[in-house]
Amino acid sequence: MSLIAVTVIGHDRPGIIADATAGLAALGLNLEDSTMTLLRGHFAMMLICSGDRSPSEVEGALAPLAADGRLQVSARAVPEEDGSGHGSLRPYVLTVHGGDRPGIVSAVTGVLAAAGGNITDLTTRLTGDLYVAIAEVDLPADADADDVAVRLRAAGEELGVGVTLRPQETDVL
Amino acid sequence: MSIADWTEADLGVPGHVLTVVRAPSAVLSTPSPLVDPASPEVVQLAADLVATMRVSPGCVGLAACQVGVAAHLFAVDVSSHPKTRTSHGTFVLCNAEVVEATRKEKGREGCMSVPDLTGDVKRATRLTVRGLLPGSGEELVVETDAFEARALQHEIDHCGGFLFLDRVAGAHAIFPRQTYQ
Numbered sequence: 001m002s003l004i005a006v007t008v009i010g011h012d013r014p015g016i017i018a019d020a021t022a023g024l025a026a027l028g029l030n031l032e033d034s035t036m037t038l039l040r041g042h043f044a045m046m047l048i049c050s051g052d053r054s055p056s057e058v059e060g061a062l063a064p065l066a067a068d069g070r071l072q073v074s075a076r077a078v079p080e081e082d083g084s085g086h087g088s089l090r091p092y093v094l095t096v097h098g099g100d101r102p103g104i105v106s107a108v109t110g111v112l113a114a115a116g117g118n119i120t121d122l123t124t125r126l127t128g129d130l131y132v133a134i135a136e137v138d139l140p141a142d143a144d145a146d147d148v149a150v151r152l153r154a155a156g157e158e159l160g161v162g163v164t165l166r167p168q169e170t171d172v173l
Numbered sequence: 174m175s176i177a178d179w180t181e182a183d184l185g186v187p188g189h190v191l192t193v194v195r196a197p198s199a200v201l202s203t204p205s206p207l208v209d210p211a212s213p214e215v216v217q218l219a220a221d222l223v224a225t226m227r228v229s230p231g232c233v234g235l236a237a238c239q240v241g242v243a244a245h246l247f248a249v250d251v252s253s254h255p256k257t258r259t260s261h262g263t264f265v266l267c268n269a270e271v272v273e274a275t276r277k278e279k280g281r282e283g284c285m286s287v288p289d290l291t292g293d294v295k296r297a298t299r300l301t302v303r304g305l306l307p308g309s310g311e312e313l314v315v316e317t318d319a320f321e322a323r324a325l326q327h328e329i330d331h332c333g334g335f336l337f338l339d340r341v342a343g344a345h346a347i348f349p350r351q352t353y354q
Contacts, residue, residue, distance in 0.1 A: 069205040095339045099197040121344035127289035130196045134344045162202040169277075169295060 005078045010071035012043040023061040088141035091168040099159025100131040113146045117142045181223040188224030191240040200238045204334040205245045210267040210310040219265040219307035222248035234347045236331030248329035251321045258319035269304030282337045292341040296323045343344040
């Protein structure tokens with residue numbers, strides 16, 4: 001069994017997911033994790049599938065999707081990740097909002113990276129002049145979250161954007 | 174008096190409809206200073222907030238910073254919203270603060286100052302708020318629940334310089350506001 005990462009991006013239309021997954025199913029591949037969204041109206045999907053097939057076989061099976069030149073499809077072999085080994089972590093949610101300008105995400109995420117923070121999910125939206133970024137961040141258990149929040153706000157002030165960092169609330173039932 | 178007995182007629186001045194400012198605007202991201210509830214400017218602003226709230230479809234609350242004024246007051250009226258349980262009608266509070274907040278639940282929020290997005294935010298559904306009435310300056314304690322509690326926390330956040338975007342539950346908790354036809 002090997003893992004293959006598939007990305008499909010381009011012009012949105014009904015049926016892309018149905019067509020792509022039909023191609024993968026025909027190869028006997030099993031869908032594991034996937035995510036799909038529209039980015040400024042463009043279809044964007046990433047998924048990991050498993051099975052005894054090569055990336056080139058997958059690209060071949062999905063070639064009809066890209067035939068009209070409006071969708072790009074790629075398939076690459078990826079190794080297994082065990083998802084452990086990150087030590088003790090605490091989850092936080094970061095919000096950044098303000099006037100759009102280049103460099104907002106890089107400045108703010110640079111502060112997180114310097115603190116050993118690992119972003120596990122990120123959504124950014126530009127609506128009109130308003131730029132919004134929401135990130136889920138794992139901070140090392142020994143990181144001083146208040147200090148990180150102060151440095152994030154300082155980085156935001158230089159860019160004229162508001163930044164908040166707060167613990168992620170998880171209810172285990 | 175009870176907050177439920179208050180009406181904007183108590184202000185004694187007609188309100189004018191003001192323009193609602195949108196993010197990104199610095200006034201929305203800055204804590205608003207406390208106000209003198211008896212000052213004529215605050216009384217007029219209170220009337221203006223109610224008037225602006227009334228003409229805005231679906232609007233259940235409006236903070237002063239949303240009309241571009243850095244001042245710690247807001248208007249609320251959730252009386253005609255379907256998610257409302259307890260409602261105290263139309264009222265304006267100055268310098269309001271949360272005294273007690275319990276029983277958090279997640280709900281979808283929008284904001285006139287962020288017209289293109291909505292977000293899932295956890296808010297207390299049992300809430301006690303203390304604030305001052307515009308004009309008389311009388312201190313009142315409002316105990317409420319459900320949607321009125323959510324609206325009050327949203328407006329008090331505005332006065333602190335926070336948008337609902339600063340409270341959303343995670344990276345997949347903001348949504349483009351769709352208009353289906």
